[in-house]
Amino acid sequence: AQKITQTQPGMFVQEKEAVTLDCTYDTSDPSYGLFWYKQPSSGEMIFLIYQGSYDQQNATEGRYSLNFQKARKSANLVISASQLGDSAMYFCAMREYMRAGKLIFGQGTTLQVKP
């Protein structure tokens, strides 16, 4: 069964606008963490933001925020004030406490920012 689902293969956003990238997950482990990574066309994986299952507040890191809805098992990434440099592939990933720190990745969403 798919543990991490990213339903948007590709997204477009106008520069300076906000965009939400969807991520839903499935786990029976009460302790888990959710990560978002950015992969630009150069190929490296860049860590963006983390949300723990016990965190009471949504995580924020600069222009990135995570809309965490635990009951719905969703962890959407919100990018505010999009920039041309935000054009990249974005991956949602989950780490379950009982799985030795291993990350399970979604299939990714390609974001293109239009000038």
Place this chain on the structure above:
Amino acid sequence: NAGVTQTPKFRVLKTGQSMTLLCAQDMNHEYMYWYRQDPGMGLRLIHYSVGEGTTAKGEVPDGYNVSRLKKQNFLLGLESAAPSQTSVYFCASSFDRGLGSNQPQHFGDGTRLSIL
């Protein structure tokens, strides 16, 4: 500021050849991982290690072997390369997996491997 270093960055092999990919990290991380990334897919875990001298299978281990003789190095081997192993390979490392740990995995820049 080396972080995680992968060598080589590119390699072309013929079917049946063998090779070893090297991953080195200088962050004193206990955990190390090898992933492969195929077009249109997220990263899939091949093998991982929770400490020096230990290794374990991930999601797609067939056709690969690994070794972690030193804490800072994690080697991925292909004994007899097959075209299905054409992929981009990523190494990653992290601190512990403790409850509530927010430590992300740090990734190398990847190795692009083509098997003809």
